[in-house]
Amino acid sequence: MPRPNAAQLAYGSATVVFATVALLLLSRTTTALGVAVICATGLILGLLVAVTMPARRKAEPSAVAHVPQHGENRAPAVRVGAGADTRIGS
Template structure:
């Protein structure tokens, strides 16, 4: 059985407290049997409210660590292959020629 959420506990507790107070004030009972009946009715009402509060929806399953690692390896391999293709398509630099650098400060 799933555990109650914080919202269910809060709604149920507030319902029990408020309905007990309301029924005791409206009925003006002072006998022990009347108080017990009102208390049991309030508990039943609080349980009903707590059970009717919508449960959170199930989250989709997280990918496993193996799948995440495989996806990372595939992305890393794709980056390496893209770099190799980019290097292969560059024009070769003739021997003895220095690469052009940005402006230098005087």
């Protein structure tokens, strides 16, 4: 299994914190067993978010623009120069 990236860790941690606080506030539990169950539920939710979040993939080699190497054929360049047609006069 590949290591989680920073975004996965951040979203998973935020899910643990917010889910645990929300569940504690909504349930209004005061027993140790209830708090332990809610904390375990928050940890499981955070783990699920971190695992199911898609990881960023590197660009495919075919998706990268082709840069011509030395010696490859290139399109001919248009030559611009000062000629008879650029003179101003009578």
